[in-house]
Amino acid sequence: MRRKAWAGSVAALMLSAGAACGSGSGTEGGGEATGAVTTGATTGSPSATHELGTPEELASGIDVPWGLTFLPGGDALIAERDTGRILRLTPGGRPRQVAEVPGVAAGGEGGLLGLAASPGFATDNLVYAYLTAAGDNRVIRFKLDGGDPEVIFDGIAKAGFHNGGRIAFGPDGMLYAGTGDAGNTASSQDPDSPNGKILRLTPDGEPAPGNPTPGSAVYSLGHRNVQGLAWDDQDRLFATEFGQNELDEVNLIQPGRNYGWPEVEGEGDTAGGRYTNPLVTWPVREASPSGMAIAGSTAYVAALRGERLWTLPLDGDDLGEPVAQLDGRYGRLRTVQVAPDGALWVTTSNTDGRGDLRDGDDRVLRFRAR
Template structure:
């Protein structure tokens, strides 16, 4: 079993001295330029930089998780309140949700139809601090048989992925050695339509890690459910699926199995990227769209000024990508067509404050969590809360 990540690029203790994430005021650095409004880029991506042809390396395109309808953003209602810094959100087969509290290490169960959250697990070994703690959650695609829940967490020495059953107090570590810091811990995990476990990591404030193919930081990782490098990865024996990322916290697949990821920018531009195996997304050489160095780097599909987004959660329902924005305090909707992005549209602007996670439930409803108790938001009565938007009639 894969228990140790590849070589860590540098000591995480240096990270707190470097650039803060896009959730905070901008920090010094060099960017490729800023835009005043969201920009959808429709040009084709550059070629992969390593390995065999993409068609041979891509995961199988089985139906994507989540619903196919259009959520009714005018029909939202609260399904839970009073949660402290919710981060991960994943659904059990029957529709109930599991919600991770970042700082307490608790996992709460929220009924599919709403109701009082109930603690069902407390993950041992969580060491919260800054942006670290109990982060992403994922439910095994074979949950009915194996009963596994997966979590990405910050431990005393690193970030790692564990799995456990809700009736077993001792988690099993399946992947460890992802450098931690007060910032840029990444943390989103999700099972893809190919049955593999994907993880978005951050650079932990050490920029060079993102371009180091032997470091798990600043990457999207692709693993077997047991934590081994997945078959068909760009480099045999390596968990790295894509590189050149600053801080990935959003992963979502469309109905054709294409992976889209959200990227926190630094001073200028947040990103939506279409992820293909082996491609390099440029950080720290490029922020947003810029010089691809003759095809070495891949440009994003969409960019936003960091003050309008700071995107954390991603979900796809039908032909729309939903992006939960922290600093932007809004839900962005991005139309998708054949792997290309249309003009983004802002919804719910300022209504609920910081938005952390968005996910599609088994019944096609869109669930959305706030993040106002994380130390960076203005706490409102009832925070933090979870909202549910049902699929429009006839579309779910």
């Protein structure tokens, strides 16, 4: 796919049955780190465009919503980063707590992060979560109707920033996880470290068959902080990535490729093909991209510092010009997902300590498909 630079103005689980850091520009708030079924993402279907005028407000008063995943029938599960609670939301209803994950060590950008329902949820009732624990970041799974959780992958270094956290099942049935460098930039180039990577795992947490290096969970490397994963209708994987001082990115992810961090930020010297350049870049003040979704020929990127929803036309092997939507209207945007009925769900992130609070924050918004 042709590259296009854009720099214009542009433990145990307790289930309830009823129920970027620092002062520069490279983290979720735009600060440079000091010190060096439809599941967790969408797969390009259904094909639709969306009416991005006045949305339906599905829920408000949520405490730092982060992960979002859909269940059969259209209900959603939403992770609250700092409380460790998981809420279930039926369109037209009120969110209700259905689980609480103890041992979540919330702090800075860490906490209860990504969620992904099992592709076989209708029969296995399994939900996967990426969380920050006392000593690391890890992926767990548990049955939504009760029982102890199982840690399926751990040892991902944690920090107050750059914890990654997005998880999603791909069209191949494997579980993908975006991780951050946790402030140790060298880890992104270390093939033996899970940090600064996109990981590809079996549903049991083992390195997936067909990975670039047999026995390794690493699918791609050279990332700074990946928080968005989405597939198009050709099963191509795209990911968003936080830059440091200059440029945020959208990358087309191919197995075994090295995306350059910390040697390259944005588009630059590929060192004779060793590094892969991004498809699109933005100045960090206009993005800090977190969640990503694809519906038909349109990709959506939720921007934190940029406080907007970017739309990116996908046209064969090219990308059209990004367009800013919802600019400043709802503040920081964390997650964007396409629901089973084709509607676009967007969550705000103004209660995370970096946003300007609006009455009713944080909220879940629904934009209908045309």
